[in-house]
Amino acid sequence: MNRSNRTSTVVDAEAAGSYAAWFKALADPTRIRLLHLLAAEGRPMSVGEIVERSPVGQSTVSHHLKVLTEVRFVLQEKQGTSTRYQVNRTCLTVFPAAVAAILAEARTELPREDDRGR
Amino acid sequence: MNRSNRTSTVVDAEAAGSYAAWFKALADPTRIRLLHLLAAEGRPMSVGEIVERSPVGQSTVSHHLKVLTEVRFVLQEKQGTSTRYQVNRTCLTVFPAAVAAILAEARTELPREDDRGR
DNA sequence: CACCTGATTCGACGTCCGTCAACATAGACA
DNA sequence: TGTCTATGTTGACGGACGTCGAATCAGGTG
Numbered sequence: 140m141n142r143s144n145r146t147s148t149v150v151d152a153e154a155a156g157s158y159a160a161w162f163k164a165l166a167d168p169t170r171i172r173l174l175h176l177l178a179a180e181g182r183p184m185s186v187g188e189i190v191e192r193s194p195v196g197q198s199t200v201s202h203h204l205k206v207l208t209e210v211r212f213v214l215q216e217k218q219g220t221s222t223r224y225q226v227n228r229t230c231l232t233v234f235p236a237a238v239a240a241i242l243a244e245a246r247t248e249l250p251r252e253d254d255r256g257r
Numbered sequence: 258m259n260r261s262n263r264t265s266t267v268v269d270a271e272a273a274g275s276y277a278a279w280f281k282a283l284a285d286p287t288r289i290r291l292l293h294l295l296a297a298e299g300r301p302m303s304v305g306e307i308v309e310r311s312p313v314g315q316s317t318v319s320h321h322l323k324v325l326t327e328v329r330f331v332l333q334e335k336q337g338t339s340t341r342y343q344v345n346r347t348c349l350t351v352f353p354a355a356v357a358a359i360l361a362e363a364r365t366e367l368p369r370e371d372d373r374g375r
Numbered sequence: 376c377a378c379c380t381g382a383t384t385c386g387a388c389g390t391c392c393g394t395c396a397a398c399a400t401a402g403a404c405a
Numbered sequence: 406t407g408t409c410t411a412t413g414t415t416g417a418c419g420g421a422c423g424t425c426g427a428a429t430c431a432g433g434t435g
Binding site for chain 4: 163166195196198202220221
């Protein structure tokens with residue numbers, strides 16, 4: 140395996156950009172806590188409820204939730220005046236796989252992120 | 258399980274900061290490519306060799322290698338006038354574990370990052 | 376209809392980041 | 406010793422980011 144001397148480009152420039160975007164979404168303590176909160180609760184939560192448990196303001200929470208939503212780490216579901224956010228369980232598979240790809244761990248095939256939604 | 262209403266704080270403010278620092282180190286396409294290059298080659302590489310395969314300047318590569326070294330994703334080994342960089346294989350274990358912790362995947366115990374060095 | 380409440384967006388501020396060119400450092404070798 | 410080569414560091418510049426308060430928008434409710 141890996142028979143050529145060319146760097147087996149599993150991670151080319153384009154993929155590097157995508158991966159970087161994912162990591163960038165987690166490159167902030169507040170977002171990590173938000174994501175962990177949602178994951179730990181394991182249920183859709185409203186913004187207000189999340190704000191109550193966060194040390195930052197409501198607009199900040201809203202902003203971070205938007206960032207996490209854009210990279211599909213969390214999914215949103217509007218219900219009238221309220222908006223429920225929940226963690227996207229697909230990340231459990233796709234994210235460690237991305238790390239494995241970067242670290243050239245060939246044993247794991249990178250699954251497609253095909254949870255159609257948005 | 259999860260009998261209390263307190264968020265089971267596996268990821269508290271301090272841990273969130275640490276994790277964010279790790280992710281921040283990967284939140285850049287260039288660093289991801291550098292890390293992947295080192296991982297794919299699977300051997301210590303000199304800065305010049307890395308620069309040859311990178312689209313950015315030498316000082317930039319040096320800077321990014323420093324960042325990756327500070328969070329221990331890569332290890333450095335000085336040899337006279339040259340410096341060899343190689344990927345830290347411990348990341349293969351500790352990094353997915355961190356992701357699992359954030360995503361509240363309780364099944365994996367977070368291993369200590371005790372590859373004494375630095 | 377007027378009002379209240381929950382959520383997003385806007386504008387601003389200070390800070391940090393990625394990149395480069397230029398300079399500084401430090402082994403190797405004649 | 407002096408020079409060469411490989412690497413690290415500095416300073417600067419442009420752009421992006423995190424946070425906040427204020428303004429705005431959109432559903433319910435009376």
